[in-house]
Amino acid sequence: MRREKFLWPITHAHHYGLMAAKAIQRKLEEKPAGKDLGKLRRETANFFDADMNSHIGLEEEMLGQLACHTSPADPFVEKARREHRELHGLVKKGDARSLELFAEKLIRHIYFEEDKLFPAVEEQFTQSEKEWLETEIQFNIHNWSKTAAFSRNNPGRKP
Ligand SMILES: [Fe+2]
Ligand SMILES: [Fe+2]
Numbered sequence: 001m002r003r004e005k006f007l008w009p010i011t012h013a014h015h016y017g018l019m020a021a022k023a024i025q026r027k028l029e030e031k032p033a034g035k036d037l038g039k040l041r042r043e044t045a046n047f048f049d050a051d052m053n054s055h056i057g058l059e060e061e062m063l064g065q066l067a068c069h070t071s072p073a074d075p076f077v078e079k080a081r082r083e084h085r086e087l088h089g090l091v092k093k094g095d096a097r098s099l100e101l102f103a104e105k106l107i108r109h110i111y112f113e114e115d116k117l118f119p120a121v122e123e124q125f126t127q128s129e130k131e132w133l134e135t136e137i138q139f140n141i142h143n144w145s146k147t148a149a150f151s152r153n154n155p156g157r158k159p
Pocket of ligand 1: 056080084109113
C-alpha cells in the first residue's frame with residue numbers, strides 16, 4: 001500500500017535505520033573485541049541518543065493518539081511500546097550479543113511499523129490528527145541524516 005504523505009519523513013528515517021542496523025551487523029561479522037567492540041558500542045549508543053531517541057519519542061506520541069481510537073491495550077500499540085523499551089535496553093547493555101540482537105530487532109521493528117502499525121494509523125487518524133502528526137514529525141525528525149555517517153565510516157562497507 002502507498003504510504004500517505006504525512007508519514008513520508010518517518011518512513012524515510014526508517015530507511016536510514018535499516019542502513020544503520022545493517023552496518024552494525026557487518027561490523028559484528030568481523031568479531032570485534034576490546035577497543036573495536038568499545039567503538040561499535042559507542043557508535044550504536046550515539047546513534048540511539050542522537051537519532052533514535054527523538055524518533056521513538058515522536059512515535060510514542062503517535063501511539064498515544066492511536067490508543068485513543070482503539071485501546072491502550074491495542075496489540076500494535078503494546079508491541080511497539082514494548083519493542084522501544086527492549087531496543088533501548090539492548091543498547092544500554094552493549095555487549096556483542098546485545099548489539100546483534102539490537103540490529104535484528106530494529107530491522108523487524110521497522111518492518112512491523114511499516115507493514116502493520118502505519119496502515120492502522122493511516123486508517124484511524126482524522127485529517128486534523130494527520131496534520132498535527134505531520135507538523136510534529138517536521139519539528140522532531142531532523143537528525144536522522146546523521147545515520148548515514150554511521151554507515152559511511154564503516155570500513156567494511158560493501159560498494
Ligand atoms: Fe518505533
Ligand atoms: Fe520507527
